[in-house]
Amino acid sequence: MPIAKSERLMNLALCLMNTKRPLSKRELRASIEAYREAGSAGEQVSEDAFNRMFERDKDDLRELGLVIDVVENPLDGELGYLARRDVNRLPEIHLDAEEAAALSLAAGVWEQARLAGAASGALQKLRAAGSLAEESGEGRTTLQPRVPARDAAFEPLLVAARDRRPVAFDYRKSGAAQAEPRTVEPWALEFWHGHWYLAGWDRDRADVRVFRLSRIVGRVRSKGGQFSAPVPDHVGVRETVARFAGEGATEQARVRVRRKAAFPVRAKALSASPAPDDAEWDELTIPYGHGLAADLVEFGPDVVVIEPAELRADVIARLRAVAGASSASSTSENEVGE
Secondary structure: OOOOHHHHHHHHHHHHHOOOOOEOHHHHHHHOHHHHHOOOOOOOOOHHHHHHHHHHHHHHHHHOOOOOEEEEOOOOOOEEEEOOHHHHOOOOOOOOHHHHHHHHHHHHHHHHOOOHHHHHHHHHHHHHOOOOOOOOHHHOOOOOOOOOOOOOOHHHHHHHHHHOOOEEEEEOOOOOOOOEEEEEEEEEEEEEOOEEEEEEEEOOOOEEEEEEHHHEEEEEEEOOOOOOOOOOOOOOHHHHHHHHHOOOOOEEEEEEEEOOOOHHHHHOOOEEEEOOOOOOEEEEEEEEOOOHHHHHHOOHHHEEEEEOHHHHHHHHHHHHHHHOOOOOOOOOHHHHOO
C-alpha cells in the first residue's frame, strides 16, 4: 500500500530535525521508507522522479513553516539539508485568562468536524507548555460554553470563505416546500442564537444574503472562478440576521400563542396577557421586522397572527405552501393559524 503523503512529510521533517549534520538527498532517500518504496508495480522510482518528489515535499514543509537550511559539502560540493531545532522552536506563548477562554471556545467549534482531533491536540500541547492552565479544585468550572458545528455545510463553507471560492447549494427557505438552487460568494460565518449563519453575495439575486446552515439541503459544491462582488471590510452577519428577525424594528405585531408553547416567540414579547376569550391562549405584542413570518411559521398551529394583516397573510401563504394547498379557498384562516 502506498504511504500517505502526510506520513512522508512527517518522516522527512523528523529526519531533518533530528540530524546533527546536513543529510544529502541520497541519505534521505535511503532513510525514509516512503522514498524507498515509491514507484509502480514494485519498480523503484527513477532518480528524476525522486528529485521532483523531494523538491515538492521540501517546498510543502517550508510552506508549513519549517525552516530548512541547505549546506554545500566543501569536499565534493554535494548539497545537504537539515532543520535546526533552535530556529524551528516556537517562542513561549503567554495567554491571559480571556485569551485562553477564547482559544478553548474556538477549538470547541471543531467538536463535530474533521479537525476535532487536531484542535484537541493543539490544546493539549498548550496545556503541556503551561500556556493553558487546567482548572482544578474550587476554581473548576462545571459549566462550559459550547459552540457546536454539527451542520454538514459548516466545514466546506468555512474553507470556501477562507479561500474566497464561490459555492453552490440547495436552500430551503423557512416555510417553503421545496429547496431552491443558490450560487453564493461566501464571506463569513457566525454563530448566533443557537444557529450558524453564512453571509455572502447571492449571484442569482445580485444582492447580499444571509443563509442559515441548517436549511442547506444536500452537499455544498465548489464553483470555479473568482468573486464577482467586493468583500466588505466588515461583514455584519449578526446585524443582518437581527434586522431580518425584527430586532430594532419600530413596528409591532399582535399574535396569539398557545399556553406553554412557542417560547422563542415569548422571549421577544414586549408585552403579554391572557387572551380575553380563550384560557388556552396568550396575546403577545412583538417587534415586527423582516423575516418575522418565516420565524412564526415554524410554530405551526401554536401561533396565530392577529395583526397586521399583511403579516397574517404572509404566514398563511407560507403554511399553505408547506401543506401543498392548491388554492386560497381550500383552507380557512382559522384552520391554518400560525
